[in-house]
Amino acid sequence: MFHLTKDPLALAALRQAASHSHAGAVVVFEGTVRNHHEGREVLRLEYEGHAPVAEKEGRRIVEDAVKRFGLDHAQAMHRVGRLEIEESAVIVVVSAPHRAEAFDACRFIIDEIKHRLPIWKKEFYTDGTSAWVGCEGCRQGHQH
């Protein structure tokens, strides 16, 4: 129900798997690589994840969403490794009897993925520099 993968994400297969005779709504969220971040021009990204913990915690998020929102189906995948602009970094697919739960559940899953999974993003900029996102304090060299 949740996986990290180095391969390009297969949207059609994920959407296909969400088809369910009980469902009246399918919602898909696709997070894609944009070419800018805080005013800087981004060339490409690299994602790194701790697979054992990320997959375990990711499955908990998806299972929790199925119960909480009464879903017919839910699945999510997150890409790791090198990604180019416009590629998909993450896809969440849910199906439910009605659209309200489907939208809410999809939003819930992507928000939890961002907050709870050990995944890190490194941006490579057009000026030749690179930086880990959201971890400005990570750099070495603490001095008083």
Added chain:
Amino acid sequence: MSAPLHGLLLAGGKSRRMGTDKAELVVEGNLSLRDRGLQILRRVTTSAQLSIAADDTRPYESTTVRDLREDAGPLAGLEAAFQLDPNAAWLVMACDLPFLTESVLEDLIARRDPACDVTCFTSRFDGKPEPLCTIYEPSAAAPLTAALDNEIRCARKFLSAVRRHELSLPEETALDNCNRPEDLAEARLSLSEGRTTKTITVEFCGPLQEAAGTASAEIETQSSTAAGLWEELRMAHHFSLELEAIRVAINEEFQPWTHPLAHRDRVALFPPFAGG
């Protein structure tokens, strides 16, 4: 002829990260860190004073030295002590050192060099001189006041600029301190169960891998909890992130920092997440 040696127990800190006055904590036995520290200092010096903040109005049984400046850190306590007796040397001891014993102070005193400004131990974590279990000779008083007038608050920085007699610690963990509830849990477990050497596989994840220069390492540690291990690694690798910013997984499950470590555990260190 060396100057007489007085003791100064630093108890004027804000204990911000602990959230409660560190000096009042009981880590082992029935004495608070303040009473335990004073007891040890009294045994090895001619007299011991309790260093308190400028605005501290609480009554104390022991004699106190009040800071002359507000919120200026541990150096302000020493400045006030030198004002009380500029002809004495001061053995300064932080109150949050539950592993520090009388025999370690006796060792410091036995190897004291009054020709230097300070006699101090070096950190087991990064090898730098430690300012808060240290003998300050009368010659340290003038540079101390100058440093404080120049807004220098960091005791380690001050120490780096004076003449030092540096000693290695006779007991490796004697200066492990307690800043947070997690450090307190580490100290309590280590003191009650005793420290044992464990082999741990550490994974430095995401940005930490670059800072550490390696993705994983097998290390020997005496730490009892994940928090103790992080403190060791943080100092050894000069990580600028504090424990609050990091999450830890042990054997592939998220755990609180107070989680005890076992031999052969696999510890993954997670800097702030940025998935999605």
